[in-house]
Amino acid sequence: MRIRRLLTGVAVLTVALGALSAPTHAAQPAASKITITYWTHVNPPAQKLEKTLVARYEALHPNIAVNYLPVDFNSLPTKLTTALAGGGGPDLFNLFQSFVPELVQRQFLVPVDYKAFGVGDAKGFASRYLPSTVGGYTFGGKVYGVPHEVSNFAFWINTAEFKKAGLDPAKDFPKTWDDVVRLGQKLTIRKNGKTVQEGISLPLYNALRDTLVLDALTRQAGGNLFSMDGKKANLTSAAAVKALGMWGDLVHKYKINDPALGPTASTDNLDLFGNGTAAMTNVGGSWFISLMQASYPVAYKSYMVGPEPHFAGGPATGADLYGFGLFVTSTSHHQAEAWQFARFLADNGSAYFNQAGIWLGDKATLNNAHTPHWDVFKNSFGQGRFLPPLTHFNEVSAILERAIERVVLNGMSAQQSLAQAQQEVQPLM
């Protein structure tokens, strides 16, 4: 009996102690200390720089602590949206701008605080940047983001492989897709019927990148995948069919790209260029130079970069612009402080460019930057444009990715594949 009473008492005490010791809420920071949480995507050169920038900002503002968190690029949109939907999330985040229209529609973001940038209106804010840049961060007539990494794709060749094939990298640099085919057939190496080196590596299994490439090819073919307001899809237009058809021909007709070599779900087509499996590639921005230097020192010594090819007789519209931006959340309790920190980061354009190869979209860095081949990118920024704002960008890009895979991997005709994609996309527009 006594033992039973004792055991009962112990049980009740244990439960009570557990309840009492559960933390009710985090200890409140000292009244004067504000913590800003900043999420960004993983990019090692940028992380190295930003850690020093954070330390410098905290030294300049002793009452502010920055909680810095790099998140894997692919999972950042999901983690961010889930956190924001739960009423939490960071104060400031760095996100690919194509994912933003959905967040704007869900009222998760607040417009830019122009006062933090020392200006009074959108015009004053936009004067820091190229006209084509700020447009990518403007939704519904309001500017929601600070351009934080603006780039486009250029065309890369391996000069050592060109020379081995008896080609002159400078003279023979491809200008049209016909040139790419001709050169690719000389650069593709097969042994025992298997491709050991492909002429060009093309993106795959990367819905975002594939969408940008297809959109750029469609513009080069004289059309648009989507209307400028992002409300209408033109996937079955002649230009889109020509673009995707050419992509498929590089694989099946001209055989200068072999999907069996990759990429896979866990590898990147830039890896194929970097490790010498491919002699050319059509993706990679100025940020690729520092990545190559870090990961592929051999390729880094023998690369050349130039403008994207175009269809013979067609407009040389180059590649799409794309970029990341700094955005402040509507759930943040420190929006003013978050915008001030964003301004601090944006003011370090030279550091970002010189140390991480990232251009922040600003005029000052564009005109003062010095890096190999910078003119290639600088000249092409004016040609390109951002994808239109697509509210269901994740789902739309996944549909386009499947359309591309059907052509590239299954050998389906571009017309048929895009017709299927158009049906899938229509309810989302």
Place this chain on the structure above:
Amino acid sequence: MRYGHGERMDDRVAVQADARRDTAVRARGRGRRRRLARRQALVGFLFVLPGIVPLLIFVVYPMASAFYLSLTNWTLIGAPQFQGLSTYASLLSDQQFLTSLTVTMEIAVGTTIPSCLLAVVVALLLDARVRFTQWYQPLLFVPAVLPSVVTAIVWGIIYQGNGVLNALFGLDVAWLTDPHWALTALIIMIVWTNLGYYAVILLAGLRDVPADYYEAARIDGAGTLAIIWTITLPLIRPALLFVVVTATSGALTLFVQPYLLTSGGPGDATRTLSELIYDTGFSYLGIGKAAAMSFVLLLLSLLIALVQFTILRPKDT
């Protein structure tokens, strides 16, 4: 008190008093026992409460919430709008859902049957107690303890066009980029991963089979195959049931390996239902639709498990 029968009346009263006393004592005893039982029940309940509360909070409540959300069209903003069973009905004509369901069932059949057959063979070989089994067993178990991410990345390299597998066997198969081969590649990887684990479980079952049965069978002239079919397999039925159910449920809820190895591609050739649920819920924010798909998967898993239990449950001897 004196009655007509004097002392007998006194005795009767005394007996009656004794009887009443006994009744009262018994009643008090029953009451005490009831109170004791209630106290014991309360103590028992308090002891299991720390286990029940988390179950209610982290399992029952989320499941109930998910079922409610499956009846709505919630997309994370605003309040969920009740739709009834229309989301479930729409799944019947959703081509992507039907494709993923087919892929999932193909993976379930394609991994469970080979896994179980191979695991039985391996377990029988290990039970033969040849030399160095203490080395074979851990090696066989290694794939099961490797992180899924590591396995997927390594197999991704093995499966490349100019990778180890093609080079070793002189093949020219686009394992991950040919829709006809991608599912096979995934199944091979999963069977390889789980083989050791299932073999060890079956080995434990084999070690429980009394040696006398084998001896008696051999005396009766039974061959090896006959012994396996009539003695071994029936007696390891419980272990076999565990392996079959575990392999099937694991295959039905497969996510990590196809996500990392093929991202569900090429096309939708390896897009499992779990992956579609993840994309629908967290990438496309179709929470209601994702919840509905989850419950369809749950019901399917329960149905299949029920069939497996019915067929494979140990029969009374």
